[in-house]
Amino acid sequence: MTGDLSDMAEGLADAGTGAAAASAIERERGATDATGHAGGGACLNCGTALVGPHCHACGQRAHVHRTLAAFFHDLLHGVLHFEGKTWRTIPLLVWKPGQLTREYIDGRRARYVSPIALFLFVVFLSYALFNALGGGSPAVDGTAEARARLETTAATIERLETRRDAAEPARRAEIDAEIADLRSEEETLRTVLGAIGGKPRGGTTEELIPKNTELGRIVEHVSENPQLAIYKAQTSAYKFSWMLIPISVPFVWLLFPFSRRFRGYDHTVFVTYSIAFMIALVAVASLLIYAGSGAAGVLVLLYAPFHLYRQLRGTxxxxxxxxxWRMLALSLFAWTAIALFAAVIFWMAGS
Incomplete structure (x- = not known):
């Protein structure tokens, strides 16, 4: 129970950090509340003479708050990014992603959350969700336990075989039955070790991948503690999720290689909004599956290609x-990009 609470606290902390990062990019400059201390005739930040409610030089409000109520309002805003543009952005991102992307590219941006701010917020919030569901902490290493159990079983079999040689014929049948049960358990343990990264049945990893190669070294490192490697991969994926953007942009460019109308910036905005939505979609589907609604989770994921189609057409x-046809091609490209990203992440986890 304590571990679950700890995971939940860490998850909420990550959500708050992510929201703060996104809010720092997206929010207006200066304070967000007009109550409290007044700035007088000059900006308290840069000293410029004020000609209205905001400083025209640095953007800070003329009035800065110094009340607890305003402080907690800022905290709520930072955690939830609670403002009107969020509620204008999310519905368009879900149902009319092409319109959202096109309007942002064309310069109509004040009403919407920027793609990078939305991407950061979704990534942090999704990671917090996975932590809360118990997927963010390393599991107990079952490899060492299985190996210890295997050694104990083998030693017990050896003792019973020695005892059997000196036992009476009637007792030998009982010992043979015990040995048969233990050998069955031994076989099961060897299978489990092979599945979780221990010595595989019927051979070793080195027979397939030599240890003197870079790939062999990574495989050996992962095999020593697969749970830790998975945890490191999850953490690296969270920290370096931004790499999905530069990895994916060239694939979108390939769909319009000779276009003079659509440039790299257009493709970057398209990719960033698209990835943000797909990460959120996977998070929602995971939550539904975790809650026991596997069919609903699968249905949610089936919306992904239709969303991609609508975003391409509108943008x-x-x-x-x-x-x-571009949706079909981009779907294949997306799996290629994910494979490249996963290769880099697992390389980092194994190094």
Missing amino acids: YALGRFGAL
């Missing part, structure tokens, strides 16, 4: 056929 003003 790049494509016809139905043009959006359809």
Whole structure:
């Protein structure tokens, strides 16, 4: 129970950190509350003479708050990013992603959360959710326990075989039955060790991947403690999730290689909004599956290709056929990008 509470606390902390990071990028400069100390005729931040409610030089409000109520308002805003533009952005991202992407590219941005701010917030919030569900902490290493049990079983079999040789014929049948049960357990333990990274049945990892190679060294490191390697991979994926953006942009460019209308910036905005939505979709599906609604979780994931189709069509003003074949191609490209990202993450986890 204590571990669950600890995971929940860490998850909420990550959510708060992520929201603060996204809020720092997205929020207006200066304070967010007009109550408290007044700045007089000059900006308290840079000293510029004030000509309105905001400083025209640095953007800070003329009035800065010094009350606990305003402080906790800022805290709530930082954690939840609670403002009108969020509620204008989310519905468009879910149902009209092409319109959202196109408007942001064309410069109509004041009403919406920027793609990078939304991406950061979704990544941190999703990681917090996985932590809260128990997926963010390293599990107890079962490899050492299985190996110890295997050694104990083998030693017991050896003792029973020695005892059997000196036993009477009637007693030998009982000992043979005990040995048979232990050998069955031994076989099961060897299978388990092979599955979780111990010595595999029927051979060793070195026979397939030599240890003197870089890949062999990584495999050996992961095999020593697979649970720790998985935890490191999860943490690295969370910290370096931004790498998905530069990895994915060239694949989108390949869909419009000779276009003079659509540039790298357009593709970057498209990719960032798309990845943010897909991460959120996976988080929602995971939550439904964790709650026992596996069918609902699968249905949620099936919305992904249709969302990609709508975003392509709306962003790049494509016809139905043009959006359809690009959606299919981009779906294949997406798996390639994910594979490249996973390779880098597991390389980092094994190093």
